Amino acid sequence: MSSEMTPLFGAVPAGHRSGFVAIIGKPNVGKSTLLNAWVGLKIAAVSPKPQTTRNRLLGILTQPDAQIIFIDTPGIHQPRSKLGDFMVNTALKALREADVVLFLVDGSEPPSKADAAIAGYCSEVQAPVILVLNKADLASRPDNYQAYMALGSWHSSAVISALKGIGCAELLQSVTQLLPLGPRFYPEEQTTDQQERFIAAELVREQALRQLEQEVPHSIAVVVDEYKERENGDIFISATILCEKDSHKGIIIGKGGAKLKQIGKQARFELEKLVQARVYLELWVKVRANWREDEHILRDLGYVMPAEE
Ligand SMILES: Nc1nc2c(ncn2[C@@H]2O[C@H](COP(=O)(O)OP(=O)(O)OP(=O)(O)O)[C@@H](O)[C@H]2O)c(=O)[nH]1
Numbered sequence: 001m002s003s004e005m006t007p008l009f010g011a012v013p014a015g016h017r018s019g020f021v022a023i024i025g026k027p028n029v030g031k032s033t034l035l036n037a038w039v040g041l042k043i044a045a046v047s048p049k050p051q052t053t054r055n056r057l058l059g060i061l062t063q064p065d066a067q068i069i070f071i072d073t074p075g076i077h078q079p080r081s082k083l084g085d086f087m088v089n090t091a092l093k094a095l096r097e098a099d100v101v102l103f104l105v106d107g108s109e110p111p112s113k114a115d116a117a118i119a120g121y122c123s124e125v126q127a128p129v130i131l132v133l134n135k136a137d138l139a140s141r142p143d144n145y146q147a148y149m150a151l152g153s154w155h156s157s158a159v160i161s162a163l164k165g166i167g168c169a170e171l172l173q174s175v176t177q178l179l180p181l182g183p184r185f186y187p188e189e190q191t192t193d194q195q196e197r198f199i200a201a202e203l204v205r206e207q208a209l210r211q212l213e214q215e216v217p218h219s220i221a222v223v224v225d226e227y228k229e230r231e232n233g234d235i236f237i238s239a240t241i242l243c244e245k246d247s248h249k250g251i252i253i254g255k256g257g258a259k260l261k262q263i264g265k266q267a268r269f270e271l272e273k274l275v276q277a278r279v280y281l282e283l284w285v286k287v288r289a290n291w292r293e294d295e296h297i298l299r300d301l302g303y304v305m306p307a308e309e
């Protein structure tokens, strides 16, 4: 990415650094939590369920002497659908394009086969790779650290808690020092490359992930059909939750609409914090059988690699 993109926003002091930092790892290790913590805003969906993130998303942190552009990526896993293929390819592409790679692992657990496989991908890139053991706030076995270190040869390592903010500032400093010298890529006030409507869809999906169980949450997608700012500053959003089966639709709506209402209420709460305005959120539920294998629907949802477009 750094080689393809020319920095645009010049006039910065000598010694200014700017570049892309990919956050890579298996699902559920805390990649999106870390990006949100560094940017200081909830722009990426976070949930206790694996495979929350599906797209690449940039979080942009502008400081007087550096612009650090974090790339949040889907967790690398063994894909079982076309959607899964897209997610893994998206993560691997970010890994290849970054100036610095953070290989994030859950330090409270020993390495799994998935961690070993990702360590293998990391060994193929030119960029410096920092091994980051997250979830340091949880109890862990002392030999986990050595076991992760042994998975590859790392530029350096860090132990952090993205949730509690432990070690994050120190890690940010070391990451910044590894970025190339150069002016900013984005205006200083910009915090992400995504539109508000994408984040709105993600925050609705986040609540669905948090509030639904078993296979239902992973079989949904969210489309924002309308996103309007009214004259008084209020935001009106109409969104559709797609699911794969009639039975899932019933579960998402819940008894007397209770579940859907709860998803909407929590999503609206998160959105209002982000946009700093009153939000009206209207939610619909539709069945689209087998959409995770349907190229047309995947394309409409933005789940296709740019090269395939
Ligand atoms: N205890 C603890 N939990 C954390 C920490 N960081 C993240 N979590 C939790 O781990 C879960 C997964 O966090 P995410 O940020 O969604 O993880 P992810 O790596 O982006 O997951 P995918 O998008 O599915 O690949 C959530 O429940 C977070 O609250 C941490 O430092 N400590």
Ligand SMILES: [Mg+2]
Pocket: 031, 032, 033, 044, 045, 046, 052, 053, 072, 073, 074, 075
């Ligand atoms: Mg994520």
